[in-house]
Amino acid sequence: MIEHTGIDSRRLSRRANAIGESTTLAIAAEAKRMQADGIHVVSFSTGEPDFPTPELVKHAGIEAIEANFTRYVQAEGIPELRRAVAEKFRTLNDIQTDPQHVLISAGGKQSLANALLAVVDEGDEVLLPTPYWTSYPDLVKISGGVPVLLKTTVGDRYKITPAQIQAALTPRTRAIILNTPSNPTGVMYTREEIEAIGRVIANAGIYVIADELYERIVFDGRRHFSIGSMPELRDLAVTVNGVSKAYAMTGWRIGYMCGPADVIAAAARLQSQMTSHPCTISMKAAYAALTRVTDEVETMRAAFQRRRDLISGLMQEIPGISFPHPDGAFYLFVDVSAHLGERFAADTDLARYLLQEHHIATVPGSAFGDSTAIRLSYACSDEDIVEGVARIRRGLS
Ligand SMILES: Cc1ncc(COP(=O)(O)O)c(C=O)c1O
Structure with missing residues (x-):
């Protein structure tokens, strides 16, 4: 270090x-x-x-190397993976998206960074329900924004309320990052809670960056609900996810997001100048994970x-x-x-x-x-x- x-x-x-x-x-x-x-x-x-990492995913990576799938590809990610991600968002999250509105990046963290860089200007405020995932404030600062912390306590099960968001809004508020299930608390918002939060966000006209990295690790028969599936947030919701936690693939560095056409296109331009695209071998492995891993x-x-x-x-x-x-x-x-x-x-x-x-x-x-x-x-x-x-x-x- x-x-x-x-x-x-x-x-x-x-x-x-x-x-x-x-x-x-x-x-x-x-x-x-x-x-x-x-x-x-x-x-x-x-x-x-x-x-x-599951065996078949590892083999997909090995096969990609042996097939010489090791050259530059499209900045947005390989088409088959964007198709698989769009299909996953539609079927598992009820988010009406398509491959053109999907960007593949080098980990969920880069997806978050790309999303923030695409929408946040110098001095813009970004609301962070607190406790937050450790990198959010720094990612906001890198994009020139100002983190605004919305405090919660153990007595609230560490969840923010729509009224808290409403009270924190200013003319400079640009976005909120919502993470459910949460790192660090393990707490999940219910569908009703998310819909109530979503209505405040839609009325305020701010972006919501939904971090859903842990959506597959949920307990007691609960179902994760994606805020990006709300029709009134069609132009405001960016949904971030990845293969790191769901498929035990943290080192492969593949994240992805979907969102409004202009935001995704801007994020893709930023990515094309900074990293080109994520590793081709990892993208093949992520495709195998999304399309073939079950048990x-x-x-x-x-x-x-x-x-x-x-x-x-x-x-x-x-x-x-x-x-x-x-x-x-x-x-x-x-x-x-x-x-x-x-x-x-x-x-x-x-x-x-x-x-x-x-x-x-x-x-x-x-x-x-x-x-x-x-x-x-x-x-x-x-x-x-x-x-x-x-x-x-x-x-x-
Ligand atoms: C809430 C949350 N979001 C995003 C990430 C980043 O994931 P990735 O490894 O795909 O960059 C993590 C990783 O710890 C996380 O806990």
């Missing part, structure tokens, strides 16, 4: 100076250092499925649901903490405010103490804009869950 020393900020652009180091990566790096020293660290800090998605979903039950059951027995029972994704966002104050000044002190003294890696809530909590990822084995929770219990007792 590159050290951000900040010795002479004049050597760098204002934009670069405004971007922070990833806190999640900093804690993970410390955990890795300890592991390298022979310490058995249990990691609740991972942000990716612990499953391998593995359900196997992983079921495993995460079982682990959700295990970790939340164990954590509930620890006094002085609270968290919403997760509806999806693979995170638990635990309010630890009762432990902050005298013993630990901040969430980061608590997370560092848990790591250094009890060898359990968590992520401080301030990485997600809420310094009263810590995030636990349960993308790990049952044994690690049991041992990790025992260490947290000892640490907090």
Whole structure:
């Protein structure tokens, strides 16, 4: 990792100076250092499925290499993948789109960056329900925008209300980023909640960038509802997704989005100048994932649901903490405010103490804009869950 020393900020652009180091990566790096020293660290800090990429997807990648599918292609992504993505949006999300309104990018993160760069001008405000996914504020700043945080609490199950959005609107409000199921809270908005939020957004005429990376990891028979399927948001909704979480393909770097024709065309122009297009081999693999993988998605979903039950059951027995029972994704966002104050000044002190003294890696809530909590990822084995929770219990007792 590159050290951000900040010795002479004049050597760098204002934009670069405004971007922070990833806190999640900093804690993970410390955990890795300890592991390298022979310490058995249990990691609740991972942000990716612990499953391998499905076999047929790996083979599609190998076949692409062997067929020499290794040259430049269209900036928007290969036509067959854009067709498969449009078909997926239509059938699974009820979003009436077509391949011309789909852009393939190098990960959901690049899709989000492209969407923001396409619609946000210098000084424009972007509403972020908080706790937010860690990269949103920096992505907004890179696009020249100003992040506006809409705070929620564990008592609200960390969900914003339509009234909060309404109250935050100003003439400079340009967009809102809505993430459901949520990283870091695991909470999902119901269809009714999304429709009520969608009506406020439509009336305000602002863009909604819907981050649906975790839509396939949902529990207890819940169904994810896409805000982009609302007819009144046809010209305002950009829906972002990808293969990283659903198919255990984080390293392949394929994300995608659909949205209004002008926004997608602008995002494609930006992408064509910055990265050309994502890796051709990965696009072939993503096509195989979207069109041919069936069982593995359900196997992983079921495993995460079982682990959700295990970790939340164990954590509930620890006094002085609270968290919403997760509806999806693979995170638990635990309010630890009762432990902050005298013993630990901040969430980061608590997370560092848990790591250094009890060898359990968590992520401080301030990485997600809420310094009263810590995030636990349960993308790990049952044994690690049991041992990790025992260490947290000892640490907090
Ligand atoms: C909510 C959310 N959005 C987007 C991403 C980025 O996904 P990708 O790996 O496809 O860039 C992540 C990854 O952690 C995420 O948690």
